[in-house]
Amino acid sequence: MSLYFPLLVIQMKVVTSDEMREIDRVTIEKYGIPGPVLMERSGLAVALRVKELYSSKKVVVLCGSGNNGGDGLVAARNLHNMGFRVNILIFAPKDALSPDCKAQYEIAKKIGVPVEFRKGINRRDIHGSVVIDAVFGTGLSRIVTGEIAKIFTLLNNSDTHVISVDIPSGISSDTGKILGQAIKADFTITFGLPKRGHYLYPGAEYTGKLFVEDIGFPDGLLSSNKIKVDLIEKEFITGLIPQRPKYSHKGDYGHVLVVAGSKGKTGAALMTAKACMRSGAGLVTIGVPESLMNVFQRRVTEEMTLPLPDDGRGMLSANSINTILDFASKKADVVAVGPGIGVSSDTEKIVVELVKKSPLPIVIDADGINCLKGRRSVLKNAKSPVILTPHPGEMARLLSQKSGDRSQKSEVELRKEIEQDRINMAVSFAKGTGTYVVLKGVPTIVSVPEGNAYINTTGNPGMATAGSGDVLTGIIASLMGQGLNPVDASILGVYLHGLAGDIAAKKKGEHSLIASDIINSLPAAFSDI
Numbered sequence: 001m002s003l004y005f006p007l008l009v010i011q012m013k014v015v016t017s018d019e020m021r022e023i024d025r026v027t028i029e030k031y032g033i034p035g036p037v038l039m040e041r042s043g044l045a046v047a048l049r050v051k052e053l054y055s056s057k058k059v060v061v062l063c064g065s066g067n068n069g070g071d072g073l074v075a076a077r078n079l080h081n082m083g084f085r086v087n088i089l090i091f092a093p094k095d096a097l098s099p100d101c102k103a104q105y106e107i108a109k110k111i112g113v114p115v116e117f118r119k120g121i122n123r124r125d126i127h128g129s130v131v132i133d134a135v136f137g138t139g140l141s142r143i144v145t146g147e148i149a150k151i152f153t154l155l156n157n158s159d160t161h162v163i164s165v166d167i168p169s170g171i172s173s174d175t176g177k178i179l180g181q182a183i184k185a186d187f188t189i190t191f192g193l194p195k196r197g198h199y200l201y202p203g204a205e206y207t208g209k210l211f212v213e214d215i216g217f218p219d220g221l222l223s224s225n226k227i228k229v230d231l232i233e234k235e236f237i238t239g240l241i242p243q244r245p246k247y248s249h250k251g252d253y254g255h256v257l258v259v260a261g262s263k264g265k266t267g268a269a270l271m272t273a274k275a276c277m278r279s280g281a282g283l284v285t286i287g288v289p290e291s292l293m294n295v296f297q298r299r300v301t302e303e304m305t306l307p308l309p310d311d312g313r314g315m316l317s318a319n320s321i322n323t324i325l326d327f328a329s330k331k332a333d334v335v336a337v338g339p340g341i342g343v344s345s346d347t348e349k350i351v352v353e354l355v356k357k358s359p360l361p362i363v364i365d366a367d368g369i370n371c372l373k374g375r376r377s378v379l380k381n382a383k384s385p386v387i388l389t390p391h392p393g394e395m396a397r398l399l400s401q402k403s404g405d406r407s408q409k410s411e412v413e414l415r416k417e418i419e420q421d422r423i424n425m426a427v428s429f430a431k432g433t434g435t436y437v438v439l440k441g442v443p444t445i446v447s448v449p450e451g452n453a454y455i456n457t458t459g460n461p462g463m464a465t466a467g468s469g470d471v472l473t474g475i476i477a478s479l480m481g482q483g484l485n486p487v488d489a490s491i492l493g494v495y496l497h498g499l500a501g502d503i504a505a506k507k508k509g510e511h512s513l514i515a516s517d518i519i520n521s522l523p524a525a526f527s528d529i
Contacts, residue, residue: 012212012231013222014455015193017138017173023192023221031218038191039067039100041215043074046132046165046189049211050075051082053187054130054161058085062121062151064135064169065092066101071165072134073104080113088115089125091135091148120147126160133164133183138173138195143180152181164188167197168206175421176203184208192217196229199455200422201442229423232446232456232495238529240492242280242482253282254481257306257332257360258474259324259350260339261288263314266295268340268366268470271515273303275474276336278522279496281481285332287324289316311346318346321353334361336477338368339470347371352378361385361480365473366394373397379433385486389438389473392418398429423453436486438476438494440469446490454491458498460513462505467515472497475522500525 015023027033050059061076063069073088080086088108090097094117097105109115133155135148144152152170155162162185167173170182173195185208188198197203198210230236244253256276261269269286276284284303288296289310296305306327308320328335335358341347351371354362361384364372369390372378376398379386390398396414409417418425418439426439426447439445446454476493484492503524504517 011223011236012233013193013224013227014196014199014229014231015227016196019227020138020173020193020195023217026221027217033216035067036100036103038215038217039070039104040074042071042165042191042213043076043104044078045191045213045215046071046075046163047078047082049187049189049213050079050130050132050163051084053163056128056130057083058129059087059132060126060129061086061088061132062135063088063090063101064137065090065096066098066137066139068134068137068165068169070098070101070104071137072132073101073108075132075134075165076113077104077108077111080108080111086113087125087129088113089118089121090115091118091151093117121151121154123154123158126155126158129160131155131160131162133162133169133185135169135183137166138197140170140172140179144170144182145180149181152183156184161186164207166190167195168203171197171203171206173197173203176200177420178202178206182206187211189213191215193222193227194231196423196455199231199443199457204443228427228451229453229455232454232458232491234495234529237492237495240484240488241526241529242479242484244280250282253280254333254478254483255283255285255331256281256474256477256481257285257287257324257328257335258339258477259287259308259316259335259337259354260341260470261286261292261296262316262340262342263289263292265340265342266292266299267467269296270299271467271470271519272336272339272474272477273300274516274519275471275522276478276481277302278519279475279478279493281478284478285327287320287327289314311344315342315344316347316350318349321350324350324354325357325359329359332360332481334363334477334480336363336365336473338365338371339473341367341371343367343370355379355382355386358384361387361486363387363389363473363477363480365389365469369394370397374401376433379435382434385436386434387436387438387476387480387486387490389440389469389476391440391469395425395429395437395439399425423447423455427451427453436490438472438490440472444494444498446487446494448487456494456498458495459501460498460505460510462508462510462513463498463501463518465514468497468501468518471515471518496522496525496529499528503528
């Protein structure tokens with residue numbers, strides 16, 4: 001019996017530069033809000049935020065030739081009127097300014113704000129000042145070189161505080177990639193919606209603290225289903241927590257079958273199971289090689305065990321598949337497979353058969369993913385929903401061919417592509433295979449067969465430790481067992497996992513954080529939500 005009742009959740013969309021440009025266009029052309037009005041509101045939002053953040057009365061505004069420069073000119077004019085000492089430096093010829101940017105230049109000049117057209121700067125220009133970066137906006141696609149690159153380097157090597165307008169200049173708003181050279185901001189003030197490059201690394205590191213300002217875009221445009229990427233924040237996931245009515249019992253909260261472990265890797269199975277229990281599962285059974293039963297029996301308390309035939313080396317035998325499927329069909333609600341099972345011809349057969357025949361949803365991690373290398377066609381024909389939780393290396397194996405094709409990219413090349421374009425790579429695989437992909441990393445991306453993706457906002461570097469992924473597998477499987485659908489289980493799972501890691505890091509420090517600390521912090525994570 002499912003006790004999961006989905007509630008209304010608040011979503012924050014995350015856009016590409018093209019999507020933001022379309023929002024601008026429709027706002028102006030369909031709704032009749034003039035571009036100069038949006039520019040006025042953007043610049044005022046920047047000025048008010050600078051006034052809030054800094055008591056310093058000396059500001060240097062660096063402007064480009066486009067509308068981002070226009071936003072900077074409006075901010076400069078408003079700060080001038082607020083009593084700040086403002087200097088504007090424009091890095092473009094006067095005749096190259098966009099129409100709206102040129103109009104703002106003329107206004108600033110008439111009001112008496114000092115404006116210079118420059119090719120470069122020196123330390124004297126910015127000494128003792130707060131710098132507003134309005135050089136490039138979200139539409140930048142070319143590589144930053146020459147004098148502009150030198151300006152960015154000088155700023156990054158100084159102790160000057162920088163506020164970027166919309167996105168730090170030199171960062172790709174779609175991928176977070178550094179386009180030659182980029183400004184590293186202390187704060188970034190963006191408008192309407194955040195951009196992908198604010199959350200994808202290295203752009204996230206260059207963004208600093210992000211403020212998203214309302215400048216009057218129609219709400220229907222900002223919440224449109226045409227925008228396929230959402231941010232996973234606390235407001236988003238609060239309504240996803242499974243309810244626990246007073247009149248209920250353990251059978252109402254799901255039975256998870258964890259198929260995991262092998263000789264030397266028993267800890268992976270135990271951590272997955274413990275995470276299941278701590279995430280609210282009513283029952284957890286660990287299916288393990290029968291030769292290791294004594295090891296598990298000594299270490300389990302709340303969990304149950306299911307002995308499975310092994311291959312004589314402490315790994316699962318292919319003969320175990322019938323037992324697994326029988327148990328799944330009669331007793332369980334979800335199957336988690338992969339942590340610590342090792343990769344052999346037998347374990348490959350087990351994972352493939354589970355995907356083909358399991359009557360229950362499956363969460364596949366670690367060696368379970370490695371067993372599917374070159375077998376995308378198997379995933380396309382899965383009997384039940386499949387959630388894959390790869391890190392970039394495992395994702396590269398999923399994308400690679402099993403053997404033979406000389407034109408096939410190496411796993412090293414594929415991993416590099418994944419890291420450079422996390423969202424699109426995860427979405428493409430999910431759509432192509434009909435699976436749910438939780439691409440672990442910084443940040444973790446959840447992607448679904450319909451083409452939507454979700455960016456997680458919790459977690460820290462201390463979670464880069466052995467067993468952390470096994471814990472995530474247990475959390476997601478537990479939530480599935482409690483009745484959540486694959487999308488909601490994955491979204492809530494990655495947020496809880498990262499939040500528990502953040503709570504643990506505050507107590508233990510990032511350097512000393514281990515996977516069991518994440519499990520032990522899950523109660524506090526649930527309480528925080």
